[in-house]
Amino acid sequence: xxxxxxxxxxxxxxxxxxxxxxxxxxxxxxxxxxxxxxxxxxxxxxxxxxxxxxxxxxxxxxxxxxxxxxxxxxxxxxxxxxxxxxxxxxxxxxxxxxxxxxxxxxxxxxxxxxxxxxxxxxxxxxxxxxxxxxxxxxxxxxxxxxxxxxxxxxxxxxxxxxxxxxxxxxxxxxxxxxxxxxxxxxxxxxxxxxxxxxxxxxxxxxxxxxxxxxxxxxxxxxxxxxxxxxxxxxxxxxxxxxxxxxxxxxxxxxxxxxxxxxxxxxxxxxxxxxxxxxxxxxxxxxxxxxxxxxxxxxxxxxxxxxxxxxxxxxxxxxxxxxxxxxxxxxxxxxxxxxxxxxxxxxxxxxxxxxxxxxxxxxxxxxxxxxxxxxxxxxxxxxxxxxxxxxxxxxxxxxxxxxxxxxxxxxxxxxxxxxxxxxxxxxxxxxxxxxxxxxxxxxxxxxxxxxxxxxxxxxxxxxxxxxxxxxxxxxxxxxxxxxxxxxxxxxxxxxxxxxxxxxxxxxxxxxxxxxxxxxxxxx
Numbered sequence: 473x474x475x476x477x478x479x480x481x482x483x484x485x486x487x488x489x490x491x492x493x494x495x496x497x498x499x500x501x502x503x504x505x506x507x508x509x510x511x512x513x514x515x516x517x518x519x520x521x522x523x524x525x526x527x528x529x530x531x532x533x534x535x536x537x538x539x540x541x542x543x544x545x546x547x548x549x550x551x552x553x554x555x556x557x558x559x560x561x562x563x564x565x566x567x568x569x570x571x572x573x574x575x576x577x578x579x580x581x582x583x584x585x586x587x588x589x590x591x592x593x594x595x596x597x598x599x600x601x602x603x604x605x606x607x608x609x610x611x612x613x614x615x616x617x618x619x620x621x622x623x624x625x626x627x628x629x630x631x632x633x634x635x636x637x638x639x640x641x642x643x644x645x646x647x648x649x650x651x652x653x654x655x656x657x658x659x660x661x662x663x664x665x666x667x668x669x670x671x672x673x674x675x676x677x678x679x680x681x682x683x684x685x686x687x688x689x690x691x692x693x694x695x696x697x698x699x700x701x702x703x704x705x706x707x708x709x710x711x712x713x714x715x716x717x718x719x720x721x722x723x724x725x726x727x728x729x730x731x732x733x734x735x736x737x738x739x740x741x742x743x744x745x746x747x748x749x750x751x752x753x754x755x756x757x758x759x760x761x762x763x764x765x766x767x768x769x770x771x772x773x774x775x776x777x778x779x780x781x782x783x784x785x786x787x788x789x790x791x792x793x794x795x796x797x798x799x800x801x802x803x804x805x806x807x808x809x810x811x812x813x814x815x816x817x818x819x820x821x822x823x824x825x826x827x828x829x830x831x832x833x834x835x836x837x838x839x840x841x842x843x844x845x846x847x848x849x850x851x852x853x854x855x856x857x858x859x860x861x862x863x864x865x866x867x868x869x870x871x872x873x874x875x876x877x878x879x880x881x882x883x884x885x886x887x888x889x890x891x892x893x894x895x896x897x898x899x900x901x902x903x904x905x906x907x908x909x910x911x912x913x914x915x916x917x918x919x920x921x922x923x924x925x926x927x928x929x930x931x932x933x934x935x936x937x938x939x940x941x942x943x944x945x946x947x948x949x950x951x952x953x954x955x956x957x958x959x960x961x962x963x964x965x966x967x968x969x970x971x972x973x974x975x976x977x978x979x980x981x982x983x984x985x986x987x988x989x990x991x992x993x994x
Contacts, residue, residue: 516545519728521571522563524555526633527682527750528597528709528768529573531735534749540731546724557582557631565589570717571728576708576794577636577801579824584815590712591826594729595771595780595794597709601701602767603634604685605641605650606667609695611676615641615876618649618677620968626650627658627666627675633707634663634679636801639808640706641698644906646879650677651808670694682767683760698875701767702912702991704856705797718826726829733773733833740772777834781827791855795821800905856911857904861954864914869957872990875913878906883941883985890936892944900941903987904949913989916957917942922982923963935960941985 519541523529531537533550541548551569553560557578563569565586572590574582583589612618626649628635642650651657658675660666663684670678671691680688688694700707713725739746750761777783777790784790798821805811817823864872880903883896892900907915919934919941938958945951969978 517724518547518549519571519724520549520551520569521573522551522553522560522569523573524552525754526555526602526709527764528599528602528770530750530753531732531739531770532573532596532711534735534739534753536735536738536749537732540735541728544727544731546727555632561586561589564712564714567714567716570714570721572712574710574712575633575636576710576797577633577639577805578631579710579712580798580801580815581631581805581810584811588817588824590714591718592710592794592824593713593718593725593826593829594711594732595708595776596711597768597770598705599633599637599681599700599703599707599709600767600769601682601685601699602764603637603679603681603707604699605637605677605679605697606670606685606688606694607677607697608670608673608693610693612697613695614874615645615647615697616874618647621649623656624649624652624677625656625658625675626652626677626679627660627669628679629660629662629666632663632681634666634681636707636804637698637700637703638679639810640703640804640909641876643804643807644879644909645876647876682764683756685767686763702875703909704911705793705800706909708794708797710794713826722829726832729829730833736770736772773830773833777830781825781830783827783831783834794825796908798824800909855950856908858950859911859952859955861914861952863954864957869914869916869990872914872992875910875989875991878903878915878987878989880985880987882981883937885937885983888933890933890940892940897944900944904945907987910989913991914955914957915945915951916959916988916990918965918986918988919958919960920965920982920984920986921963922979923966924979925963927962927964930962931960931964932962933960934962938985 521532523533533548538548538550557574560569560572560574561579561583564572564583573596579588579590579592607613612621612624618624626638628638638650642648658666658669660669663680666675666678667680667684667688669675670680670688671694677697678688685696685699689696718725746765747758747761750756750765751758754761754764756764771780779791780794782790782792782795798816802811802814802816802821806814881899883899884893885891885896886893917938919936919938921930921934935958938960942953942956942958945956946953963982966982967978967984969975
């Protein structure tokens, strides 16, 4: 090939390379020029947060939040992934998103395979009536009515917070029938479908969330067995941040949290604006929106610090409720078969939390409440086991509705003894951990003995033993005496024999103390 041809080829190649380079760089040049000649020069970047349409997440995706972030130089992109928690955790791991919302249970359950790629920097809300166990009252009237049933069909959405409510209830009240297998287990694609299955009679029990809870209860034959308005630290929504982003961009995380709490305060101060924005976002009526809002308690800044992350001024009391919730959730997931051992690295719940950003804001004195007239969390409200109750007379106790019997291992007494020993106290301590989740319920402490011996003596013995349990709860855990009622039944209410159970084993199970939770019947 002569030099002329080689030169022509080289010129052609250079022209092609130049054309390709211009084609690739021109859009970037145009974009740069467009940005430099507009107000976009103020934009510092984009922040993507993965979420779904749960009403509790609304302040994060609200016009007010987007406006504040935009004024701070950041475009906030809120992506609805239809509660695909597995994919959400995968994206958080890859860095495709830097913020994500989740419930504590969904985070522990789905993030384990990705080595927990985000840290919890804030509690967003608690479900307070947003989720509930509903039933056809002709089939199921209480949790205890479920026990031993082999024909009750349960409808729920797998992986949802409502599913976790079922798991927690099954564990805390010893009702495995809430998590059936085979034909009794009806998996639905959402709360609306579960509600319809219940109304149509295709299911006897349904675990739903708002607005389907309210819709279902408009039918006279449907009753609420248990709702999250009567639970504490059970279904808790949290904000996660990619761990690498936490290290590289701490100032942006701090800015995000600061703006968020300002949004909460604005919506607290202007409920009409909140209603307007939620209605515009959802297309629902004002009545439906009000019903949805009743099912969520947004966690304000003070509560985040004092109730959840253990941050308080010197000399003040603060609770680490988030750590407690993580540990309680792990126990529930292990007891219901999701994990065989603690999945958290080194079994250390602090591996999942990061309180430094709240601590920094706390030192600056930021504030913001979410309900009119609300005040900072006080030491009296921090421990749910210490909830205060009004006194009831005999008739008042008799009209309360039974919720169910708390799952408690046998509280063992020495033969003829009424004093608690070390093992009995440990059993009560474990029961208290479950009781903390249900601060709105009163407790009937029922004492039982075997069926042999003098009936009157058995009754007095069972009464004395139940009294011993009540005293322990009052003295050690500051449980309000008005919350407790003690009844000694002696041998009048023996347990049913299990299939193929020997008489000796059955008689051994009869002496016991049970904690029955009851509530007002509205």
